[in-house]
Amino acid sequence: MENGLCPGAEIGSPFVVDPGSLVDHSKRTFLRGAGMLMAGLLLPTARAGQGPRVQAGSGHKIVVVIVGGVRRDETFSPQGMVNIPHLSADLLPRSLFYLHARNEGVTAHFNAISSILTGNWQRVDDWGKLAPTTPTLFEQFRKGLGVDRSDTWVVASNKALTSLIGASSDSNYGPAYGANVVFPKQLMLMAVVDALRNGRTANMADRSKVEAELESAMEGSNYEGLGWNVFDASDRLDPRVRGSIETAIASFVRGGGPTSGDELTFFMSREVMRKFAPQVLVVAFSDVEAAHFGSFALHVSGIRTADRLAYQLWQEVETNPDYRGKTTMVILPEFGRDPDGSSTNGFFNHRANMDSTRDTWMMALGAAVDKPQIVERPIHHIDLCPTLADLLGCPPLDSQGRAIGEIRG
Amino acid sequence: MRIEDKLPGDIQDALSKGLLKRIPLTFLPFVNQQLNQWVNLFPNERQATERLLLYVASLNEEQSTALFHEVVELEEKMGVRNWQFSTTEQTIQNSSQLASSPYFQHWRQAVQAVFDAADAHVREANNASAKSGNRLVLLDIPQPLQVDAASVWQRWQGIGRPVQLDLGLTGEHNSALELLLAGTPNPAGLRSGGLLDLARSRPEAAPADVWVVDAGRSLVDALLAPETAGTAASGAILLSNGRLDLYRQSFSHEMNTMRKDLADADAVFDRLRKVDVTPWCPPEVAADPAIREFLRSLYLTGNGAVIFGNSFVEWAASEAFRRARPSFLAAQFGVRSKPKPFTGVAVFDNPDQVNPLPAIDDLPGSAVDARMLALYVWLAAYRYPEYQRSTVCVCVAESLSQAYVVAPPEFGLWKETEPVPLGRLAGALRAWMA
Numbered sequence: 065m066e067n068g069l070c071p072g073a074e075i076g077s078p079f080v081v082d083p084g085s086l087v088d089h090s091k092r093t094f095l096r097g098a099g100m101l102m103a104g105l106l107l108p109t110a111r112a113g114q115g116p117r118v119q120a121g122s123g124h125k126i127v128v129v130i131v132g133g134v135r136r137d138e139t140f141s142p143q144g145m146v147n148i149p150h151l152s153a154d155l156l157p158r159s160l161f162y163l164h165a166r167n168e169g170v171t172a173h174f175n176a177i178s179s180i181l182t183g184n185w186q187r188v189d190d191w192g193k194l195a196p197t198t199p200t201l202f203e204q205f206r207k208g209l210g211v212d213r214s215d216t217w218v219v220a221s222n223k224a225l226t227s228l229i230g231a232s233s234d235s236n237y238g239p240a241y242g243a244n245v246v247f248p249k250q251l252m253l254m255a256v257v258d259a260l261r262n263g264r265t266a267n268m269a270d271r272s273k274v275e276a277e278l279e280s281a282m283e284g285s286n287y288e289g290l291g292w293n294v295f296d297a298s299d300r301l302d303p304r305v306r307g308s309i310e311t312a313i314a315s316f317v318r319g320g321g322p323t324s325g326d327e328l329t330f331f332m333s334r335e336v337m338r339k340f341a342p343q344v345l346v347v348a349f350s351d352v353e354a355a356h357f358g359s360f361a362l363h364v365s366g367i368r369t370a371d372r373l374a375y376q377l378w379q380e381v382e383t384n385p386d387y388r389g390k391t392t393m394v395i396l397p398e399f400g401r402d403p404d405g406s407s408t409n410g411f412f413n414h415r416a417n418m419d420s421t422r423d424t425w426m427m428a429l430g431a432a433v434d435k436p437q438i439v440e441r442p443i444h445h446i447d448l449c450p451t452l453a454d455l456l457g458c459p460p461l462d463s464q465g466r467a468i469g470e471i472r473g
Numbered sequence: 474m475r476i477e478d479k480l481p482g483d484i485q486d487a488l489s490k491g492l493l494k495r496i497p498l499t500f501l502p503f504v505n506q507q508l509n510q511w512v513n514l515f516p517n518e519r520q521a522t523e524r525l526l527l528y529v530a531s532l533n534e535e536q537s538t539a540l541f542h543e544v545v546e547l548e549e550k551m552g553v554r555n556w557q558f559s560t561t562e563q564t565i566q567n568s569s570q571l572a573s574s575p576y577f578q579h580w581r582q583a584v585q586a587v588f589d590a591a592d593a594h595v596r597e598a599n600n601a602s603a604k605s606g607n608r609l610v611l612l613d614i615p616q617p618l619q620v621d622a623a624s625v626w627q628r629w630q631g632i633g634r635p636v637q638l639d640l641g642l643t644g645e646h647n648s649a650l651e652l653l654l655a656g657t658p659n660p661a662g663l664r665s666g667g668l669l670d671l672a673r674s675r676p677e678a679a680p681a682d683v684w685v686v687d688a689g690r691s692l693v694d695a696l697l698a699p700e701t702a703g704t705a706a707s708g709a710i711l712l713s714n715g716r717l718d719l720y721r722q723s724f725s726h727e728m729n730t731m732r733k734d735l736a737d738a739d740a741v742f743d744r745l746r747k748v749d750v751t752p753w754c755p756p757e758v759a760a761d762p763a764i765r766e767f768l769r770s771l772y773l774t775g776n777g778a779v780i781f782g783n784s785f786v787e788w789a790a791s792e793a794f795r796r797a798r799p800s801f802l803a804a805q806f807g808v809r810s811k812p813k814p815f816t817g818v819a820v821f822d823n824p825d826q827v828n829p830l831p832a833i834d835d836l837p838g839s840a841v842d843a844r845m846l847a848l849y850v851w852l853a854a855y856r857y858p859e860y861q862r863s864t865v866c867v868c869v870a871e872s873l874s875q876a877y878v879v880a881p882p883e884f885g886l887w888k889e890t891e892p893v894p895l896g897r898l899a900g901a902l903r904a905w906m907a
Contacts, residue, residue, distance in 0.1 A: 170572060170577075187573045187575060189569060190569050190573065191569070266829055268813075268814075268828045268829075269828050269829050269830040323814040324812075356775070356776075357777035358778075358783065358784025358787060358842070358846065359777070359781055359783075359784070359842050360841055360842050360845040360846070361839070361842050362812070362838065365838075404628065404852060405852035407856060409788070409791065410852075411845075412776050412777070417578045
């Protein structure tokens with residue numbers, strides 16, 4: 065009997081076709097193919113355009129790229145490789161690739177990302193109304209090593225996140241040690257809403273005017289609605305950041321390229337890297353979440369976008385003198401998505417307690433990778449935080465996760 | 474009239490004897506919602522609810538404690554009594570609290586075990602499976618959506634086989650599905666011999682047994698046209714995404730006022746659960762309260778139904794299978810527009826309102842969506858035992874003049890190797906449904 069007790073009126077019943085059943089065969093094929101294979105206290109305004117500064121702890125830099133929910137089937141599988149040409153061909157051969165990175169927590173956005181960032185499975189409100197209950201990597205790094213806020217950033221597209229993703233509710237840590245958090249896509253949506261409310265929708269069809277709309281959305285009282293948290297400015301954007309954001313918007317609008325939320329997130333992230341060169345940068349892409357609306361084509365397009373933008377971020381790491389040679393970049397999805405035929409409507413959602421939803425992958429690149437290889441041993445999302453904390457030189461953490469041995473400074 | 478008075482006598486009797494006091498807390502939102510909505514439930518849902526409640530009522534106290542033991546134990550561990558948990562209806566806050574609990578997956582399994590036990594009890598009591606006639610799921614990926622012959626059926630993983638068709642479509646008709654459903658016109662211009670007419674007039678056809686879901690409006694418009702109206706369409710549930718524009722836009726407009734807050738979300742949903750939707754409905758929906766409520770529930774449960782026509786088709790069909798178990802369901806996919814620049818995907822109910830650039834059809838993207846969602850419609854049906862035997866699924870890809878057929882060996886066209894004219898396909902489907 066099917067019942068309507070569960071969220072979304074969808075409760076477990078056996079699924080008919082599970083693409084995950086192809087994994088064994090796919091894995092072999094995939095493996096064959098893959099075988100080819102106290103410092104930091106300067107203010108941001110002072111940082112921009114000046115020479116190198118002293119880095120906190122080990123001096124290691126971290127860039128974490130978190131993609132929304134993507135299944136193995138559409139990514140690292142024989143049929144999925146076509147969607148990730150950069151990850152599979154350009155980056156895989158030089159990476160430490162974990163074939164199984166498992167999310168064993170709540171497979172919803174806020175909880176998934178906060179679990180990655182804290183090293184503990186978080187079970188808080190899915191709408192981001194509650195902060196993670198244990199300290200984030202940012203807090204541990206900042207408090208443990210006396211690091212300035214300008215050295216820790218989150219740039220995210222995902223609408224399910226709030227500024228609470230940047231710091232925990234732990235009374236020994238908290239917002240005083242949190243990261244800067246910006247949501248570029250929210251800026252874009254607010255610009256659209258403002259234009260609609262004020263009868264200026266024609267501006268959204270004209271690239272030359274979109275830029276002004278975006279800048280207007282970030283100014284004055286509007287800023288609060290964006291849900292950002294930058295340099296403790298509660299109701300208006302810190303002037304130190306304004307120039308960077310304006311540059312990012314200009315690149316986004318004038319570049320003539322695609323105009324999705326993830327594109328703006330990329331430009332903003334790159335600008336943050338160029339202007340502030342933070343030691344810890346977390347970038348969350350979410351165009352793939354068009355899947356919730358049932359468009360498989362737009363979901364796959366989101367995967368291709370994330371693939372390209374993650375690669376461009378890596379290129380920035382390799383060319384930017386503040387990052388080159390001393391940075392580890394990690395790329396991983398928040399979770400998979402539900403299998404075809406599941407009672408939770410397949411790729412639309414990410415609620416099923418099945419491998420298709422829980423079993424993803426993770427790629428590490430850069431300074432902490434001694435030897436590129438594919439690791440079949442499963443790891444967990446919560447293992448990443450203690451691993452990165454080690455790289456940064458943080459004191460040992462109280463974490464459910466365990467540091468990943470192959471990733472070391 | 475009180476809600477209880479609308480319930481069957483045996484349920485009224487069980488309720489008066491304190492049945493609800495034996496139901497665990499986390500079951501109550503579902504049970505109360507079903508009872509409150511009784512008049513708008515489909516026959517299959519009423520039977521399912523009745524089975525569960527009468528099964529519980531038939532147990533003595535010790536047995537019912539044993540039945541719910543695991544659920545109650547998990548509720549204790551989860552601390553449900555300390556939550557802000559609605560027992561009258563399912564809310565987003567309820568769902569959020571349940572899903573955040575470390576015991577959520579165990580709870581889901583325990584709940585399913587209770588339903589399975591009720592089902593097993595009914596099977597034993599009846600000592601025989603209910604007889605049901607043949608069933609048909611008919612899907613159409615229409616001509617403008619060009620699909621690739623090499624990959625279009627790949628995800629079906631060989632559960633059926635492709636059959637070449639000789640469609641011979643002319644410009645006079647919108648789609649192969651229209652011809653199959655409405656029949657071909659006679660010299661007087663009237664149509665006859667359509668599958669819809671046959672399906673709705675089957676002696677065993679129950680209410681809500683015949684459904685047509687259209688991503689656009691041309692199919693349902695044709696079925697309601699004077700030359701077919703009154704014959705084929707009557708007695709069938711016709712859902713056209715295009716004809717539901719006002720309903721959909723009114724709903725999504727409300728949803729867009731929602732702040733990112735659970736309490737606010739539940740307040741908006743509460744408003745949408747109560748608002749009179751009749752003025753937003755086309756006549757074929759306005760006339761039937763159960764269908765009006767079906768759509769309300771459909772839009773409230775998301776899955777893109779308010780955003781994209783093809784998502785509407787897939788989710789409406791899936792919910793129809795889950796809730797009504799129709800013996801005949803036909804669905805036609807369609808074309809969506811490309812997302813407009815700088816507006817974000819699918820955020821606004823009416824993209825034309827927020828960006829005056831002309832809408833551009835996304836034909837390749839729509840074809841990819843339809844290809845996937847057609848499979849999902851069949852998988853949604855196959856989840857239920859009723860569709861695991863004596864059911865034919867035919868998915869027509871008009872651009873390839875091909876159909877993918879999932880059918881028992883006795884189906885007429887199962888072994889066909891030559892191109893099958895549309896008339897012959899119609900004949901085989903009529904024979905199957907007769």
